[in-house]
Amino acid sequence: MNPVTAEDSARESDPPMPENALPGPDSSTAPALEILATGPMTTVQDAGRFGHAALGVGRSGAADTDSYALANRILANPAGAAALEATLGGLRVRARGAVTVTVTGAETPVRVDGRGAAVNEVLHLPDGAELTLGAPARGLRSYLAVRGGVAVPPVLGSRSTDVLAGLGPALPEAGDVLPVGPAPTAFPDLDHVPARRVGGDRVELRVELGPREDWFTERALSALLSGDYEVTSRSDRVGARLAGPALERSREGELPSEGMVAGSLQVPPGGEPVLFLADHPVTGGYPVVAVVRSADLPKAAQARPGTRIRFVL
């Protein structure tokens, strides 16, 4: 997978702030998040990049859209404010100036200056405070959102990093200081928000067959809907590579490349499906046997390696 190049991150086509943002204070005093550690992988994500598919640019954006949206709601941020998506915890940040944050998604042990704190809660960090996300017991991706949003410059209208296309903000590294945008005018109205449990050893995902179910045998379709598929370690934001019953094709030949959606179960020649997530390729040349319903995509994005998936109609 190609990392984002310095060239990409230095070239921006959009102004660094949303048009509706209030003028920020002087940059030397503006709040920021200093990255101390990123864990296995942390990216900046927002609601995604829309309207550029015809140029071969994918949507990207937060993989678990529910947890990401919840984080912004907790902070009374605008819906598309950018946040940090941490994979299996390990993210450590220091507040530069006082900031208000929350952690959602995979339930990670949260600590502020060594003291325990909770997920799905408004956390006020004074200047210099250190926030640490431990390894979550369940689930895969946690979201650290900040009031005002992570204000790195957008690329093609979005602050999402597309790890497949190498587009968007550079992957945060220890020592980076990420600017925080101006706080919205609305205030959080709850300190703590109950959220559904994220992740688990087994997950059921609702699918609809197609668009290319006619490329597979009847036996393959029943195997898909009755077998257990395990998420392998060869999984990332592009897709979850699954191990389980191989799906046999009913025809020879190659499918001309066609557009893909997130949630597609694409079946390469080996027969084990790949479940496409946020950074999936815009087009693909292998048939898609079924697509996960949009409401279950956040669950799919939280399935860590080892999770057993059952697909149901």
Place this chain on the structure above:
Amino acid sequence: MRVLKCADTGVLVEVADLAQVIALGAALQADPLPGVADVVPAARTVLLRLEPGADPAAVAEAVTGLRPTAEVGQGTGETVTVPVHYDGEDLADIAELTGLSPREVVRAHTAATWTVAFCGFAPGFGYMVGDDPRLHVPRRGEARTRVPKGSVALAGEFTGVYPRSSPGGWQLLGRTDAVTWDLDRNPPGLLRPGVRVRFEEVA
């Protein structure tokens, strides 16, 4: 036209040939359908990505009612010239596959008029179709792990220019210094659907 569903997130429209893809893509660009967030034309299909909550059945019905009239090659009216050094690693293989000499391959590639049919694979990678079927060659048996930025290549009925270094399985004809993807440019892609392309040999 056959309309297939991608659960509640997309509607995949299958048409007979690339000309109909181009026509339908142009029609949807000119007159966007309600509920459609993004349009992804490809070789034989146009994917409509839906906005959250949009009704796939309603979008499917609306697209079935469209009567695209654009013709092949009508394009955007824009023509770009791409200078190429024809020194690609696969030029000899392409010659063998086509039954032409390497010089004839170069002449055919520069004489043809190409039209970007759709983009995919990577941001700014345009799949261009030409008017010379002699240049249709299969992909390489094994993909290269790294194809250099600016490589000009052939596969199937298409020619393409790699916008950045990436893995790739196309047959390499040569290379260009033309910048096909530049985020400082609006739009960033040079080879957008509908754009006509001529290749010009440079020493």
